[in-house]
Amino acid sequence: xxxxxxxxxxxxxxxxxxxxxxxxxxxxxxxxxxxxxxxxxxxxxxxxxxxxxxxxxxxxxxxxxxxxxx
Numbered sequence: 001x002x003x004x005x006x007x008x009x010x011x012x013x014x015x016x017x018x019x020x021x022x023x024x025x026x027x028x029x030x031x032x033x034x035x036x037x038x039x040x041x042x043x044x045x046x047x048x049x050x051x052x053x054x055x056x057x058x059x060x061x062x063x064x065x066x067x068x069x070x
Contacts, residue, residue, distance in 0.1 A: 007050075015049045016042040 018024050020034065020042035 011046045011050060015046045019045045 020038050022038065023030075
């Protein structure tokens with residue numbers, strides 16, 4: 001079964017994994033030594049990117065029409 005792509009999966013693939021693994025391109029033959037500090041930094045980077053994207057959506061959303069009920 002194929003799971004649908006969600007924001008969490010995108011953050012994991014584009015932000016968390018590269019920070020955690022220490023490289024931009026995944027190589028299955030290479031198994032890096034993963035540490036707790038890299039994991040913490042990956043979580044923090046994903047959290048910051050999520051905040052940046054939420055702010056971007058908030059600032060770019062139309063200001064009239066979304067919050068008003070007609």
